[in-house]
Amino acid sequence: MTSVGTQLPEVRIDASVRNIVATAIASRDYQDVHHDVATAQVKGSKTIFTNILTSNGYVLRYVTDFFGPLSVIKTSKLRLGVPNYAGEVMTMRGTVTGVDGTLVTLDVKGSNSLGDHVIATVTLEVPQ
Amino acid sequence: MSRSFARQVAIAGIGATEFSKDSGRSELQLAGEAVLLAVKDAGLEPADVDGLTTFTMETNSEIEVAKTAGLGDLTFFSKIGYGGGAACATVQQAAIAVATGVADTVVCYRAFNERSGHRFGSGAHRGEPTSEGIAMGWVSSFGLMTPASWVAMFAQRYMHEYGATSADFGLVSVADRKHAATNPKAWFYQQPITLEDHQNSRWIVEPLHLLDCCQETDGGQALVVTTVERARDLPNPVAVVSGAAQGSAQGQQSMVSYYRDDIAGLPEMGLVAKQLWAQSGLGPDDIQTAVVYDHFTPFVLQQLEEFGFCKRGEAKDFISGGNIELGGGLPINTHGGQLGEAYLHGMNGIAEGVRQIRRTSVNQVPDVENVLVTAGTGVPTSGCILSIDQ
Amino acid sequence: MTNSAALIAEARTHLGGPPGPLRVGRDPVNLPMVHHWCQALDDQNQAYLDEEFAAETRGHLIAPPGMLQTWTMDAPRGAELMGSNDHVNRLLDEAGYTSVVAVNYEHEYVRELQHGERISVRSSAEDLSEEKKTGLGLGYFTTVKHEYLTDDGEVIGIGRMRLLKFKPPAAAPEVGARPTPAIGRDNQFFWDGVQAGELRIGSCNACQTLHHPPQPICRACGSTDMGHTVSTGKGVVYSHVTHHYPKLQGVELPHTVLLVELEEGVRLVSEWATAAKPETTYVGQQVQVSFTPVPGGELRPTFTAVS
Ligand SMILES: [Zn+2]
Numbered sequence: 001m002t003s004v005g006t007q008l009p010e011v012r013i014d015a016s017v018r019n020i021v022a023t024a025i026a027s028r029d030y031q032d033v034h035h036d037v038a039t040a041q042v043k044g045s046k047t048i049f050t051n052i053l054t055s056n057g058y059v060l061r062y063v064t065d066f067f068g069p070l071s072v073i074k075t076s077k078l079r080l081g082v083p084n085y086a087g088e089v090m091t092m093r094g095t096v097t098g099v100d101g102t103l104v105t106l107d108v109k110g111s112n113s114l115g116d117h118v119i120a121t122v123t124l125e126v127p128q
Numbered sequence: 129m130s131r132s133f134a135r136q137v138a139i140a141g142i143g144a145t146e147f148s149k150d151s152g153r154s155e156l157q158l159a160g161e162a163v164l165l166a167v168k169d170a171g172l173e174p175a176d177v178d179g180l181t182t183f184t185m186e187t188n189s190e191i192e193v194a195k196t197a198g199l200g201d202l203t204f205f206s207k208i209g210y211g212g213g214a215a216c217a218t219v220q221q222a223a224i225a226v227a228t229g230v231a232d233t234v235v236c237y238r239a240f241n242e243r244s245g246h247r248f249g250s251g252a253h254r255g256e257p258t259s260e261g262i263a264m265g266w267v268s269s270f271g272l273m274t275p276a277s278w279v280a281m282f283a284q285r286y287m288h289e290y291g292a293t294s295a296d297f298g299l300v301s302v303a304d305r306k307h308a309a310t311n312p313k314a315w316f317y318q319q320p321i322t323l324e325d326h327q328n329s330r331w332i333v334e335p336l337h338l339l340d341c342c343q344e345t346d347g348g349q350a351l352v353v354t355t356v357e358r359a360r361d362l363p364n365p366v367a368v369v370s371g372a373a374q375g376s377a378q379g380q381q382s383m384v385s386y387y388r389d390d391i392a393g394l395p396e397m398g399l400v401a402k403q404l405w406a407q408s409g410l411g412p413d414d415i416q417t418a419v420v421y422d423h424f425t426p427f428v429l430q431q432l433e434e435f436g437f438c439k440r441g442e443a444k445d446f447i448s449g450g451n452i453e454l455g456g457g458l459p460i461n462t463h464g465g466q467l468g469e470a471y472l473h474g475m476n477g478i479a480e481g482v483r484q485i486r487r488t489s490v491n492q493v494p495d496v497e498n499v500l501v502t503a504g505t506g507v508p509t510s511g512c513i514l515s516i517d518q
Numbered sequence: 519m520t521n522s523a524a525l526i527a528e529a530r531t532h533l534g535g536p537p538g539p540l541r542v543g544r545d546p547v548n549l550p551m552v553h554h555w556c557q558a559l560d561d562q563n564q565a566y567l568d569e570e571f572a573a574e575t576r577g578h579l580i581a582p583p584g585m586l587q588t589w590t591m592d593a594p595r596g597a598e599l600m601g602s603n604d605h606v607n608r609l610l611d612e613a614g615y616t617s618v619v620a621v622n623y624e625h626e627y628v629r630e631l632q633h634g635e636r637i638s639v640r641s642s643a644e645d646l647s648e649e650k651k652t653g654l655g656l657g658y659f660t661t662v663k664h665e666y667l668t669d670d671g672e673v674i675g676i677g678r679m680r681l682l683k684f685k686p687p688a689a690a691p692e693v694g695a696r697p698t699p700a701i702g703r704d705n706q707f708f709w710d711g712v713q714a715g716e717l718r719i720g721s722c723n724a725c726q727t728l729h730h731p732p733q734p735i736c737r738a739c740g741s742t743d744m745g746h747t748v749s750t751g752k753g754v755v756y757s758h759v760t761h762h763y764p765k766l767q768g769v770e771l772p773h774t775v776l777l778v779e780l781e782e783g784v785r786l787v788s789e790w791a792t793a794a795k796p797e798t799t800y801v802g803q804q805v806q807v808s809f810t811p812v813p814g815g816e817l818r819p820t821f822t823a824v825s
Contacts, residue, residue, distance in 0.1 A: 025554075026558035026588075027588045057585070060583060076583075
């Protein structure tokens with residue numbers, strides 16, 4: 001069923017204040033730009049924004065939600081783009097770019113109103 | 129002598145692309161293909177084409193089409209306004225050009241993706257950029273955005289090849305301002321400069337100083353053209369048009385023809401020169417004064433070379449010692465030029481040429497018989513020679 | 519050599535050097551932190567949460583792979599949360615490149631983690647670029663490698679983070695975004711190439727004539743079968759200018775623009791990858807292409823001088 005060109009269904013993820021703060025703390029990232037609006041603005045950002053560990057976590061969640069709990073993530077490579085500020089909605093899209101036995105490679109993109117927040121390449125083992 | 133072009137010209141070739149709802153290629157490619165098909169149909173080679181006419185609404189400029197289709201040097205190019213009303217006028221202007229010997233082979237063209245690209249009925253603009261837009265994008269997206277910077281790129285290479293210096297360019301500015309200083313109509317009336325002033329003026333775009341760049345002006349200038357016979361019955365001394373020519377040379381771009389083998393010359397002005405000398409039967413020695421287009425000083429040197437007043441690379445010597453000032457061998461821009469009088473896209477220079485022929489210039493050159501006037505440089509250009517009525 | 523150049527040179531001597539001290543994760547892999555993560559990210563993966571399912575399929579619950587770095591994140595009192603005892607960063611800070619933004623974040627998950635495993639990390643500097651002009655200001659790209667180990671010394675994951683260390687925006691004038699190039703059918707391949715790190719030159723598939731700027735019909739043979747070739751990116755400065763006035767959108771002044779003649783024989787207008795001073799530019803100078811963001815963040819083919 002998985003072949004090169006297979007497209008994953010779009011998934012939308014709310015970058016609510018609650019989600020940004022909860023995920024930053026759950027990843028033990030206490031940097032103030034992820035929970036303190038005033039400090040984030042002093043440092044030149046529009047408001048608080050999603051931390052990188054979480055962006056990676058969302059990419060992997062998007063992939064394992066599609067391939068199921070038996071799949072095993074092998075690598076993830078993220079290129080980071082525009083910030084994912086509070087108030088944005090990030091739309092995840094994915095396309096399978098390679099299938100080699102049980103090893104599947106795909107491109108995943110998370111975009112918000114400012115552009116691409118994350119452009120990722122993920123490889124995983126998907127048992128038959 | 130007949131003044132009609134009727135029955136003197138013919139349409140020898142026709143060519144068109146397929147007509148579709150989505151051509152799948154650029155408007156430039158459509159224009160190029162249509163032109164090449166018409167040339168082939170006529171049994172000619174692309175290099176035989178020396179004239180182009182089209183619509184002002186056409187997005188593919190004559191120079192982009194010429195470059196893409198591998199046409200020859202152009203001695204006639206023309207755009208006509210008013211949408212579809214221009215269609216038969218392209219033939220009319222081509223006919224005028226061919227009948228008068230201005231060009232031998234003129235192609236009329238029009239090409240667009242009006243259905244798949246910008247639909248006239250849709251109002252707002254979207255979609256493909258024009259070929260002219262793309263051409264400018266190759267420089268503007270790297271921060272080369274002003275006329276001074278476009279000219280400076282040529283100037284740097286000219287300096288490298290011929291050893292000219294910024295001070296050489298300054299001599300043009302000094303001469304123009306000297307002439308403007310005695311012209312009450314000039315913006316810089318009574319404000320001459322020294323070469324030191326030029327060298328001390330701030331950088332605009334290295335290697336160009338502020339005083340290498342012309343001013344900007346509000347104003348208007350117009351000229352009346354009629355037959356010599358009729359002009360003789362009118363009040364002023366007659367300024368005969370001994371020659372008038374256009375030039376667009378191979379590889380031509382607008383201000384940024386950086387991709388030719390040689391960028392230290394101005395081949396389009398060389399093309400104008402060749403035609404003017406041929407039309408008028410005159411040569412450099414027959415010119416007593418010249419109005420040499422001077423929006424930026426460096427191109428004045430190349431123009432003197434292209435017209436054969438001196439050899440390639442030797443203009444820096446030709447202009448030294450006051451040779452281009454009043455009293456010198458070839459006084460130029462006796463009104464002060466665009467650096468000194470006003471920047472009116474060269475039209476005020478033609479008027480000064482007329483005044484020199486009428487012997488009414490405030491900086492009159494003695495015994496003037498023929499005046500050379502040139503037009504904008506770095507772009508497809510033109511020139512004319514005005515003469516006294518023998 | 520300026521003080522800044524000396525600091526950068528010193529930073530380079532640390533590349534490939536020994537990693538910093540092993541930093542031991544505060545807590546072993548554990549279910550409460552996994553619960554917290556899964557709730558925050560709304561991740562319902564049974565392999566992380568369903569003990570019965572996990573026992574049947576893997577023998578045990580695993581930790582979400584995305585938590586790899588979480589296990590070694592410091593408590594808030596740690597002076598630097600990323601924790602790397604990184605000479606390169608210190609020297610870049612001292613040289614004035616004090617701001618930082620992550621550009622790439624990569625992980626290799628060697629195997630899945632189960633609860634009770636204690637994870638440690640050690641970090642080393644792998645790479646330091648030349649100075650680059652970026653949309654954020656002048657800066658250097660550095661790559662830090664993180665090796666994640668168990669108490670037995672087994673490497674269970676490798677992370678790489680590419681960072682841009684740059685001079686804070688306050689130091690750079692606000693110039694806005696550089697005008698974008700006009701992109702149409704006939705030159706799309708060129709700008710796609712820039713994104714792919716290739717300098718592409720239009721070429722005729724029929725007669726191999728090269729064209730730059732590209733055009734849809736070959737001026738040598740009239741063919742419309744146009745393709746492209748990839749330039750070596752080597753060339754010489756054919757001419758150059760340095761813009762001082764007026765101010766331009768998306769350009770920091772003074773700005774040197776190059777006309778480069780590539781060894782393939784075509785020319786293109788470009789600029790320096792770094793903020794080279796005009797007096798270091800000369801006709802005939804040997805240059806090599808690189809791809810650099812300009813103000814606004816778009817990539818351009820740019821050049822650096824080579825000896
Ligand atoms: Zn060809």
